[in-house]
Amino acid sequence: MGRGPALRLRRRFIEQKHGSNTFTPVEDPELRRRILDMAEHAGIRVRRIDQMDASRRTRHTNTYFAGLLLQSLAVFASPAAAAVSRRFEREADRFALSLAGTSEGLCRALKKMARDNLTNLFPHPPYVALHHSHPPNLDRLERLACTS
Numbered sequence: 192m193g194r195g196p197a198l199r200l201r202r203r204f205i206e207q208k209h210g211s212n213t214f215t216p217v218e219d220p221e222l223r224r225r226i227l228d229m230a231e232h233a234g235i236r237v238r239r240i241d242q243m244d245a246s247r248r249t250r251h252t253n254t255y256f257a258g259l260l261l262q263s264l265a266v267f268a269s270p271a272a273a274a275v276s277r278r279f280e281r282e283a284d285r286f287a288l289s290l291a292g293t294s295e296g297l298c299r300a301l302k303k304m305a306r307d308n309l310t311n312l313f314p315h316p317p318y319v320a321l322h323h324s325h326p327p328n329l330d331r332l333e334r335l336a337c338t339s
Contacts, residue, residue, distance in 0.1 A: 213243065213244070214241040214242070214243050215241060215242060215243075216239065216240065216241060216242075217240045217241065217242050223240055226240050227240070229290055229291075232290060233286075233290055270320055270321050273320070273321065273322065273323060273324055274320070276324040276325070277319075277323065277324065277325060277326050280324070280325045280326055280331075281326055281331075281334070284297065284331055284334065284335060288335060294335040294336060294337060297335060298332060298335055298337035301328055301331055301332055301335075301337070302332070302337070304328070305328045310328050311327075312327070312328060312329045313327075313329065314327050
């Protein structure tokens with residue numbers, strides 16, 4: 192597969208996933224430097240760092256990195272796919288912890304998202320198994336040994 196089809200696939204994925212949202216370069220030089228430093232530390236080559244204003248689409252607090260990953264193309268329509276997604280999310284939490292060296296920032300972000308999104312901290316386990324693509328927030332906080 193040549194470079195052209197891969198770029199079209201990536202563009203099509205972003206358009207499907209993010210609709211008409213506009214991506215613009217990150218303008219904050221300190222934030223850009225910190226992201227580049229963390230990517231370099233993780234051995235990830237970065238060509239562009241973009242941001243997207245999703246405030247017109249949702250009032251929920253969220254963070255994400257968009258990229259051409261096979262797991263991102265999965266449709267979470269089955270309990271098995273949801274379980275795989277939860278496993279990837281736990282791995283992502285462990286990876287973020289290993290990069291940062293502390294759980295403080297991730298704990299703060301998870302608590303803010305839970306507060307802003309009115310997250311159910313005690314979802315019923317069968318419902319989680321069938322429908323949740325992320326581990327319950329309280330489980331993530333406990334795994335990261337977040338306090339208070």
